[in-house]
Amino acid sequence: MLKSLEEIVEEVKKREKRTVSVAYGQDAHTLEAIEKGVKEGLFNAIVFANKSEVERVAHANNIDISLFEVVDVPEENEAIRQAVRAVRDKRADVLMKGLCHTANYMRGILNKEEGLLPPGAILSHATIIEISTYPKLLVVSDVAVIPQPDLKMKQAMINYDVAISHKLGIENPKVAVIAAVETVNPKMQATVDGALLSKMNERGQIKGCVVDGPLALDLAVSKEAAEIKKVRSEVAGNADILIFPNIETGNAFYKCTTKLGNSKIAGLVTGTTAPAVLTSRGDSEESKFYSLALGALVANK
Amino acid sequence: MFKTFDELFAHLKTKGKERVVVAGGEDIEAVTAVKRSYDYGFGTAVLVGDKSKIEQTLSQFENTDFVEKIVGVKNEIEKGTVAVREVKSNGGILLKGQIKTAYLLKAVLDKENGLRTDKLISDVFVFEDTSVSNKLVLMSDGGVNINPDLNGLVAIIENAVSVANKLGTDTPKVALLSAVEVVNPDMEDTENWALISKMNERGQIKDCIVDGPLALDNAISEYAAKKKGIQSEVAGFADILIVPNITVGNVFGKALSYYAKFKNAHIIVGTQVPVMIPSRADKSEVKFNSIALAIASKN
Numbered sequence: 001m002l003k004s005l006e007e008i009v010e011e012v013k014k015r016e017k018r019t020v021s022v023a024y025g026q027d028a029h030t031l032e033a034i035e036k037g038v039k040e041g042l043f044n045a046i047v048f049a050n051k052s053e054v055e056r057v058a059h060a061n062n063i064d065i066s067l068f069e070v071v072d073v074p075e076e077n078e079a080i081r082q083a084v085r086a087v088r089d090k091r092a093d094v095l096m097k098g099l100c101h102t103a104n105y106m107r108g109i110l111n112k113e114e115g116l117l118p119p120g121a122i123l124s125h126a127t128i129i130e131i132s133t134y135p136k137l138l139v140v141s142d143v144a145v146i147p148q149p150d151l152k153m154k155q156a157m158i159n160y161d162v163a164i165s166h167k168l169g170i171e172n173p174k175v176a177v178i179a180a181v182e183t184v185n186p187k188m189q190a191t192v193d194g195a196l197l198s199k200m201n202e203r204g205q206i207k208g209c210v211v212d213g214p215l216a217l218d219l220a221v222s223k224e225a226a227e228i229k230k231v232r233s234e235v236a237g238n239a240d241i242l243i244f245p246n247i248e249t250g251n252a253f254y255k256c257t258t259k260l261g262n263s264k265i266a267g268l269v270t271g272t273t274a275p276a277v278l279t280s281r282g283d284s285e286e287s288k289f290y291s292l293a294l295g296a297l298v299a300n301k
Numbered sequence: 302m303f304k305t306f307d308e309l310f311a312h313l314k315t316k317g318k319e320r321v322v323v324a325g326g327e328d329i330e331a332v333t334a335v336k337r338s339y340d341y342g343f344g345t346a347v348l349v350g351d352k353s354k355i356e357q358t359l360s361q362f363e364n365t366d367f368v369e370k371i372v373g374v375k376n377e378i379e380k381g382t383v384a385v386r387e388v389k390s391n392g393g394i395l396l397k398g399q400i401k402t403a404y405l406l407k408a409v410l411d412k413e414n415g416l417r418t419d420k421l422i423s424d425v426f427v428f429e430d431t432s433v434s435n436k437l438v439l440m441s442d443g444g445v446n447i448n449p450d451l452n453g454l455v456a457i458i459e460n461a462v463s464v465a466n467k468l469g470t471d472t473p474k475v476a477l478l479s480a481v482e483v484v485n486p487d488m489e490d491t492e493n494w495a496l497i498s499k500m501n502e503r504g505q506i507k508d509c510i511v512d513g514p515l516a517l518d519n520a521i522s523e524y525a526a527k528k529k530g531i532q533s534e535v536a537g538f539a540d541i542l543i544v545p546n547i548t549v550g551n552v553f554g555k556a557l558s559y560y561a562k563f564k565n566a567h568i569i570v571g572t573q574v575p576v577m578i579p580s581r582a583d584k585s586e587v588k589f590n591s592i593a594l595a596i597a598s599k600n
Binding site: 184214 | 451482484492494495496497498500503514530532533
């Protein structure tokens with residue numbers, strides 16, 4: 001079981017090398033993360049971008065672009081299209097966002113004919129958080145893609161996060177469906193969804209994990225809180241996965257851990273046929289690197 | 302839980318006689334059922350109605366020792382109000398005799414002088430299962446609440462649990478019935494059942510073990526539950542079956558009574574004392590069983 005982002009990096013180094021396809025990778029942060037990953041032997045990379053711009057940025061930031069292939073595509077949307085196609089054609093295994101706008105990048109992924117989303121699949125997002133106050137990695141959803149997930153979407157999120165947890169070596173991850181309280185209150189949809197998802201898990205409709213909800217955050221991650229509140233639950237105090245009721249809660253949670261706590265994070269778009277890295281401009285180069293490592297791990301069989 | 306009605310009768314016998322107040326005591330069938338409870342040693346009759354007509358009814362009995370009291374009233378409406386008053390001031394349980402159900406209910410539900418409590422009023426049906434689980438099993442609500450919402454269903458469960466407690470089961474196993482055992486957002490009852498079973502897990506519904514959704518076969522047959530791989534403390538061992546609406550409960554109760562020919566009884570609870578409103582088609586045995594159930598369920 002991998003317990004830190006650094007352990008993910010070390011694990012990826014042992015595995016068969018994967019290839020990252022970088023959409024419009026012509027900014028320093030992206031290229032530095034790619035350079036670091038290739039240098040450390042985590043993956044190979046193909047960068048689809050304006051080659052002269054790549055050269056300029058590389059020169060200014062002392063980045064060695066001979067380490068990876070650069071395909072000259074000057075226009076942003078075309079670069080995205082070709083980067084996605086490389087993944088579709090299995091020339092690459094992980095998609096990475098460069099300097100392109102998030103909306104354009106997502107359109108490339110969602111494109112019905114040429115994208116990475118299977119028909120009927122739900123697109124979501126998983127963030128892996130390493131924080132010194134918790135003994136293991138936390139997989140959380142959805143802090144970035146679905147604003148107000150319904151039951152079906154939350155079910156999909158759980159399935160995606162469980163698949164990632166399995167890749168992290170957690171055989172039967174404990175999933176906490178987060179609400180403000182641990183009791184069922186029909187006036188709080190989060191508690192209703194928590195109860196439904198937990199029953200669906202009990203009945204084998206959600207497999208490969210143990211789901212409990214509703215759980216307040218303290219109950220999900222603190223054994224002490226669970227004991228004080230006398231909540232009998234396999235998940236309470238020991239969660240591997242946190243499912244948040246909406247994007248505001250999830251987003252505030254992860255930013256709280258990174259900006260007010262000392263967490264490190266990695267993130268992936270989920271639901272796609274191959275892992276796709278979607279880091280926000282505010283995320284550090286380190287988190288881009290860890291996201292790539294996570295993508296490479298998930299892309300491994 | 303008592304395994305049979307006979308066990309229940311034997312138990313009641315040891316507790317002394319309870320007053321059975323009959324609203325409309327002219328009704329021969331009601332009076333016959335109360336007499337039988339007297340003969341078994343657990344009931345006496347308090348007959349409220351037209352005095353001369355009641356006496357006419359009683360003339361058909363050789364011995365009227367079973368009658369504790371006759372209360373004469375002037376009209377049909379008073380049968381209800383006076384019978385309720387009789388129960389409130391002197392104790393006992395209430396049985397519908399020759400009175401329109403609407404009049405009796407009006408008296409029972411009257412806010413000031415009726416038998417209401419802060420609880421929901423619901424119907425509890427008890428049957429003697431001689432084919433699968435070989436015990437008395439409770440079912441609710443096939444008689445009062447038409448299409449209960451989440452809170453209504455919780456109250457129905459609590460009422461049924463308190464009856465099961467009276468029948469000797471401290472922590473009854475409650476199965477929430479649907480057509481399937483999985484959660485399906487297109488079937489509202491499966492969602493309600495999932496919520497209610499979590500509410501039980503979190504201590505919001507006490508003194509019982511609740512699981513649902515469960516299909517009937519999973520609820521009552523250990524074999525069926527195992528075959529379907531359902532892991533549940535309740536599946537295969539249900540003491541109480543809760544149905545999503547009155548139609549399911551009503552059909553279920555009548556199927557057990559007519560096709561399976563299980564002995565059965567039904568009472569209304571959530572009132573200060575249990576109330577029996579037998580259907581006109583109920584056999585006299587059902588009325589008698591219901592008197593026993595009502596006495597056992599009384600606080």
